[in-house]
Amino acid sequence: MSVDLATVKRVARLARIAVTEDEANRMVGELNGIIDFVEQLSEVDVTGVEPMTSVMPMEMRLRADVVTDGNKADDIVANAPATDRNFFMVPKVVE
C-alpha cells in the first residue's frame, strides 16, 4: 500500500494539521518511504498470536470511588491562551 496526495490531505485533516500544497507533496515521498520500510512486517506469520496489549502483565489497581482531588480551577486554566471566569474561550464551534 502506498499513499498519494489525496491520502496525505485526508490524513492531515484527520490529524487536524494544516498542510500547504508543497508540504503535502513532500510528505507523499516521506510517508511512502516509511510505509515501505514497515511493509516488511507483513512477512511475519502471526497465526494464533495475540496482540500485545499490556507490557507488564498486571491487573489494574482499583481505588474507592471517592473525591480526592479538585477545587483548583485556577490552576487548570493558568496556562490557557484565553479564559473567562474559568472557562476556556475558543472560536465559535460551527456545525
Place this chain on the structure above:
Amino acid sequence: MTDLTSLTIAEARDKLASKEFTSVDLTNAYLGAIDAANSVFNAFITVTPEIALDMAKASDARRAAGAAGALEGIPLGIKDLFATKGVHTQACSHILDGFKPEYESTVTQNLWDDGAVMLGKLNMDEFAMGSSNETSYYGPVVNPWKAEGSNQQLVPGGSSGGSAAAVAAHLCAGATATDTGGSIRQPAAFTGTVGIKPTYGRCSRWGTVAFASSLDQAGPIARDVRDAAIMLKSMASVDRKDTTSVDLPIPDYEKALGQSVKGMKIGIPKEYRVDGMPEDIEALWQKGIAFLKDAGAEIVDISLPHTKYALPAYYIVAPAEASSNLARYDGVRYGLRVDGKDISDMYEKTRAAGFGTEVKRRIMIGTYVLSAGYYDAYYLQAQKVRTLIKRDFELCFHAGVDAILTPATPSSAFGIADEALAADPVAMYLNDIFTVTVNMAGLPGIAVPAGLDKKGLPLGLQLIGKPFDEETLFRTAHVIEQAAGKFTPSKWW
C-alpha cells in the same frame, strides 16, 4: 576550592557528608560551569539559578538538622519533558509555548524528596522524537566529544541529547532522561556516559509529557554505573497516579556493584550482527565478551529471531500512540494558539505552526496506520509482532540466560546537519536498531561506555535484562566499566 564539578554523585555525596563543602558551594560550582560553557553546547534550555540556590540552602539546613536524604544536595539537570512546577516544561516544542505546570512529575518529586537540587531543564528532541537532538525547537545540542583532529560539531544523540551532553561536559552531576526507542541508551553511548532504561513500570510516567505510552520510561544518565544506580533508586516508585507503574520493592541498586558475575550466562544474539556493521563496533562487542569471560561469566550464543522486525514494528506502534497522545495540543487549554476562522481552523493552524517537521511526520504516520481500513494491516500486525519479539526474549531467559550483551549503537556520534540523514527519515531511524527491541519487550537495558572508535569517539555496549532485574544490569555493567575504564572528553571549550 578544587573543581567540584569533577566529582561524581557518589564522591560529592561522601564529601558533602563529611562537610568538606556545602550544597551551596557545589551548586554554585555547577551554575558557574553552566554560565561559562552552556552557550557552546546548548544543553540547558532553561537554567534556574534562584531555585537551585534556594534548594541548596534548604538542603544544607536539612543536613545540619541530621536529615540528609539519598541525594542530599546533589545538583541535577532535568529533561524538558518532566513537569517541574512553575518552571518551563515544553518537551522542547513550540506548541507548548510558555507552559509552566502547576504540578510536579512523580519522578522529579522523588528526587526533590531525596534532597536533590534542580539546576534547570535540558534540551531534547521535540516530544522525544529523534535520535540526534536536532528536532528541538531550541536548536541542536553539541556533543562535548570531537573526533581526533577534527573541529566538526557532533550530535550527542537523542532524544535525551541535552541530558547526555550536560553530564559528559560536567554541567550537572547527573541528569534525568526518558527512553521510548533508545533515547537514554543511544545518547549515553554517543557521549561516553552511562544510561539505563529501567523495566516498563519501574518509574512512574505521571507528569512526564507522553510520546508513546506503552514504550516511554524514565531513567538516569550519569557519569558512571554507581551514579546511575544511585539515581535510579531515587527515581523509581510505584504511583497510584500511573496504573502502569508496578508495585515491587525498590532494591538498593548500588549494592549490586562489585558482586561477582562468575557463572552468569551472558547471551550473544546473532541477529544483532547486522549487514555493514562497522568493524569498530564488532571489535567492541568482542572486547565486551572478553571482559565478561575474564570475570568468570559463561558466554552463550542465542537467537532472537524477530529482531529485525522490531524497528518497523516500533515505527508503527510509536507514531500511532503519539498521534493519540499529541491530539491534546489544540491551542485550547495550554500552549500556543494560532487564531482561525472557526475552531477546526484554529486547531489546524495551531498544530501546523506549533509542531516541528519530524513530529508532524510521526503524527501523520500514526493517524494513517490507525485509520479505518489500515488498522488491521498495520497497527494490529505490529502489536502481534511485538508479542513475538517479547517471546523471543522470554524463551532465552527461561533457558537460563541472565543478561544479553549487544552493541548500543550502529556507529559513533555523527555530525550535526548530516545531509544524508536529513534527506532520509528512515536512515535516522536506523540509529535505534539495537535499542528499540528492548522498549518493545518492556525490558530493562543499560548502555555502558566500553571503548573508543578509530576517530577517538566513545562507543557503548548494551546489556538487556529480565523484567525488574536492573541489579543484574548494574552488576554486569560495573564489571565492563572496571575493565574498560572511564572516558572523558578532552576539553576544547
